[in-house]
Amino acid sequence: AQSVAQPEDQVNVAExxxxxxxxxxxxxxxxxxxxxxxxxNRGLQFLLKYITGDNLVKGSYGFEAxxxxxxxSFHLKKPSALVSDSALYFCAVRDIRRGSTLGRLYxxxxxxxxxxx
Amino acid sequence: xxxxxxxxSRDICxxxxxxxxxxxxxxxxTMMFWYRQQxxxxxxxxxxxxxxxxxxxxxxxxxxxxxxxxxxLTFSTLTVSNMSPEDSSIYLCxxxxxxxxxxxxxxxxxxxxxxxL
Numbered sequence: 001a002q003s004v005a006q007p008e009d010q011v012n013v014a015e016x017x018x019x020x021x022x023x024x025x026x027x028x029x030x031x032x033x034x035x036x037x038x039x040x041n042r043g044l045q046f047l048l049k050y051i052t053g054d055n056l057v058k059g060s061y062g063f064e065a066x067x068x069x070x071x072x073s074f075h076l077k078k079p080s081a082l083v084s085d086s087a088l089y090f091c092a093v094r095d096i097r098r099g100s101t102l103g104r105l106y107x108x109x110x111x112x113x114x115x116x117x
Numbered sequence: 118x119x120x121x122x123x124x125x126s127r128d129i130c131x132x133x134x135x136x137x138x139x140x141x142x143x144x145x146x147t148m149m150f151w152y153r154q155q156x157x158x159x160x161x162x163x164x165x166x167x168x169x170x171x172x173x174x175x176x177x178x179x180x181x182x183x184x185x186x187x188x189x190l191t192f193s194t195l196t197v198s199n200m201s202p203e204d205s206s207i208y209l210c211x212x213x214x215x216x217x218x219x220x221x222x223x224x225x226x227x228x229x230x231x232x233x234l
Contacts, residue, residue: 034223044160044225046222105162
């Protein structure tokens with residue numbers, strides 16, 4: 001089955017420090033992976049995606065993610081966290097199985113990132 | 118990208134009533150989806166809104182409870198019928214601009230937060 005796991009409900013980091021939000025996946029076939037961010041009382045905003053190619057993907061707001069096939073992971077990273085990065089982060093995998101709903105995403109449970117000054 | 122407007126942004130409803138949520142996109146899109154985000158949980162796909170035909174519902178969701186319309190390529194509605202407190206959630210409209218492709222990201226509206234008393 002297609003699924004993603006975000007093992008941490010919360011991540012706390014000091015401003016200026018590097019941050020990592022973890023995601024592991026389980027898919028049939030090649031994974032199409034996405035990261036989204038949700039600010040309070042807002043919808044989801046797309047950050048970045050991995051479809052193929054370089055394992056290190058760069059996205060919006062200085063975020064990047066590293067695809068690791070052997071570890072089935074797609075961790076989100078940022079070298080220097082900002083207080084404004086505090087939000088809920090979702091990892092998602094696209095369902096690409098034959099006959100599945102085209103465009104469907106399976107989301108993780110989300111990780112609340114808090115960056116303190 | 119796509120600009121997606123949802124109405125209402127939030128509402129408080131009485132048990133047994135129905136509420137219709139509107140989703141308007143600023144450009145024509147091939148695919149529109151409705152997701153539900155229950156408190157403290159991840160996003161779950163309710164259905165794919167098909168232009169000019171009946172929506173395609175995911176397992177666990179039925180047309181009688183969540184009737185959906187999509188009269189054109191920029192607009193859709195989701196009705197939550199005969200509401201109960203368990204229907205208290207954020208309902209999110211989502212679109213994809215990539216016909217026949219699984220590589221494109223989804224864009225989300227800001228959500229409609231429903232509270233059922």
